[in-house]
Amino acid sequence: MTNVIAFKKPKRSQQHKGKFLCQQGHHRWKVDQQQHFHSKQGKLLTLYRCQRCGITKTKAL
Numbered sequence: 001m002t003n004v005i006a007f008k009k010p011k012r013s014q015q016h017k018g019k020f021l022c023q024q025g026h027h028r029w030k031v032d033q034q035q036h037f038h039s040k041q042g043k044l045l046t047l048y049r050c051q052r053c054g055i056t057k058t059k060a061l
């Protein structure tokens with residue numbers, strides 16, 4: 001029985017690995033090319049979206 005339990009644990013940890021990385025601030029950022037916009041100062045910003053958790057951030061070019 002212990003062998004079965006030990007065999008299932010790695011699978012569970014792999015499923016939570018992505019969210020764990022995001023929670024630690026290690027997001028998988030991808031540039032969203034279709035959503036450039038201007039800030040209040042007139043600078044062009046690029047939108048980044050995390051492919052794992054879906055949050056977004058902006059970065060000035």
Ligand SMILES: [Zn+2]
Pocket residue numbers: 022026027028050051052053054055
């Ligand atoms: Zn993320």
